Amino acid sequence: MIGGRSALRVEEKELVAEGICKLRLVEPRGMRLPDWAPGAHIDLNLSNGLTRQYSLCGNRWDAMSYEIAVLLEQNSRGGSEFIHRQLQVGDLVQMGGPRNNFRLVPADHYLFVAGGIGITPLLPMIEQAAMMEVPWTLLYGGRRLSSMAFIDRLRPHGDRAVIASRETQGRLDLAAAVSNLPRGAKVYCCGPTSMVDALEQICSVLPPGSLRRERFSAKIHPGPVRSTAYEVELARSGKVLTVKPGESVLDAVLKAGAPLLASCREGLCGTCETAVLCGVPDHRDSILSDAERERNASFYPCVSRSASDRLVIDL
Template identity: 55%
Template sequence: MFTGMNSATEPLQVKLMVTAKEKAADGVVALTLAHPDGRRLPDWTPGSHIDVVLPSGVNRQYSLCGDRWDAHSYRIAVLREPEGRGGSAYIHEELAVGTMVAVGGPRNNFRLVPSEKYVFVAGGIGITPMVPMVQQADLLGADWKLLYLGRSRTTMAFLDELAVHGDRVVVLPKDESGPCRLDELIGGPATDTKVYVCGPQRLLTAIERHCADWPIGLLRMEHFAAKAQSAPARDDAFEVELARAALSVTVSPEISIVDALQNAGISMLTSCKEGTCGTCEVAVLAGKPDHRDSILNDADRAAGHCMFPCVSRSCSDRLVLDL
């Protein structure tokens, strides 16, 4: 999971233009973004997302779901969320072709790792990172299948696009197939097979339970929302040392590491502040993090080489960060 990059030093944003806005399904629109001067955009890999800062100042993260070999445009798809905080409503109702938006990234917290076989499971708008993943798996000649769950076919984006893969794509609308049985769909663990899952939290929770006793590394998930966390490992203050800045900051129990650093005059790039987007990823040089994000897998957490200081804290009295 660790990229080896300190996101606090990454470029902030570039202004891109909305060059197309199309209905992808009921309640879903697809946006194409390009540089107004036609410049080449940063490369990306399957599983990547971008930060989109709307004219209103709202910042949201969306998976890239277009052609990764197209160097001049990005495609994202946005679900209209009636209970959301206004970002999707603005995109659906007001954002027009020709509008400029600020874009950060791309970043990838959901990488497609090498495997002989893959099982991709997408629920609803969770199809977005899976579209380039199945294209990549197909290109590499891997054995793969995609299980695509949704309420109905009319709400499921990119069905026509995925149809070219034939019976490797299993479409499971609830109004046709009924509730899905994970034991039948996914089966048991296989050392040569990686399972990738993205979708609503109830789907992720159900699959985590089903795969609870699987070996580490076979199941990989991307969360749209922060997972519920237990109490922090400690309820007292700890020290965060910034190796490059030669500065030490005390983090009290009531504030985050990011807030403590910002109070000390150290600026960090942040976005979601919920441990889901990966913007604030930083390398850990010493100490033991208390991981409270929804990104890292068990192996990454055990290694302790990186953390997301917007939500994570410390198990040790002192953490040394590559800042």
Template identity: 50%
Template sequence: MTEDLTAVVAAIEAEADGIVSLRLEPAVGEKMPAWEPGAHVDLVLGPDLERQYSLCGDPTDLSSWRLGVLREPESRGGSAYVHDTLAVGDQVVCRGPRNNFALVEADEYLFVAGGIGITPILPMIAACEAAGKPWRLFYGGRQESSMAFRAELAAYGDRVVFWPQDTHGLLDLPAILGTPTEGTAVYCCGPGVLLDAVEQQCAVWPAGSLHLERFRPKEGALDGANVPFEVELDASGITLTVGADQTMAEAIEAAGVDLPTSCREGTCGTCETYVLEGEPEHRDSYLSAEEQESGEVVMPCCSRSRSPRLVLDL
């Protein structure tokens, strides 16, 4: 379980229409925990109000962290709190960092970002620069004024292609991704519709080329009939029944067994658990199709069971 860290809000700056950046400094000590490009942290903003945000500053500068936060039109409370209530000098509890979107070794990199999805891409680009790796970025947004960190990205010249929808239309993914290239890693973060479209476009690319990070479940991922099933927690020696009206995670926690969770929607990977027996019914948006097919792990926060009984390594 990741330890909680209390940080102080050192700065809040407008980065674009509806987007602010937060600079967090340690409340105690001189350094924030180390992180690598692609990492995100959880901000505990209040009781039952915990949200994940990508780190988008400089990993070599641990005097502070930088996060980018979009005011979500249909906010569930997190982004509204950051934009309307959080103030410089406030303290906030952080959990992490965790990295489910790490920058893999590749010959070159192709980045596709939509809206606030640019945040994890920024330190990846800086890492590519430092390593002398070839890269390109296609950055889409509703309009130029809503696209954050433009000046920072403009310094990279024509390797960055800005693609505001109001003047350019939707990102031309067939042109951007139409030619599969061996040795090229494709990284994409943004709205679900963009992720789905990029995933479809990259279906013919070499296996392992595409890397996605989702902060919202795929459309329909959490749907399905809920029937009771049995779960045996092998290490704990406990067998329990997961009711139709509860998740595996809720049943496990009710039994007094510690299970790290964060998103509760199957997007963050925090609760990933090994399956020893049985066939999971995957409802997460985190595992690849191959990983789901293998049945080796499951996300208890949202997934269920196809077999009458699952045995978990808990």
């Protein structure tokens, strides 16, 4: 069920690097799973009440299973710890998706940059680029080689995949890699906040839209554009809601009884994306590119607000 909820069974669970386990998930009745493209993720609704998003990193042409890899976070809020410590082969988990906020778009050349577990959404992209014979380079960094997953899967690509641990080789030279990019290149990055922020600065000299990134945690934004209440009109029902300072649009919408699916509530997963029909949003998500923000065609009501007195949305 695309975009809805369905059950998956844990078919395999194995440790693929220090602190990283890979899960192979299948439909319990052996049915085909929804298709997906590189960059897609699924929501896992765990039996401890938590919902977490994980990138699909397996073979996209395998219609019978999904693969994800999960890092055991040092300061786990309960999701990764549950998967590592409690989830067992044979258990059922509820799934939402797949969804894709990190699509691989056509380019003349790709630079992929991964930090740690950030390699997971990039693996299918690399394999897609290789299959299409588009030139690409990967910079993959981590603390230690022992903590970096899927190195064996990357070895066949030779020197196009630069694998470096900070323990032995120091940090990746992102500036040099970007400065050597040919015209028409796209940069795809997934990793810790420090890496993504640094790459955003470095790529600011490239044409708009050259950098696509996916973050582990929500980007820190300055204070809201406005500190006063504003109105949100639900176009389909005609309801007009007053959203108070400090209240999210999502909470106001749900309080009014309008159906709106949400998951992370951090502007990271894309579940609650809603079309904007009129007005100017105050975008506070970690998904949209600068060009997409300027278009104001959609926003994420879990974190984004309104910069105008009224926002008309497609609900």
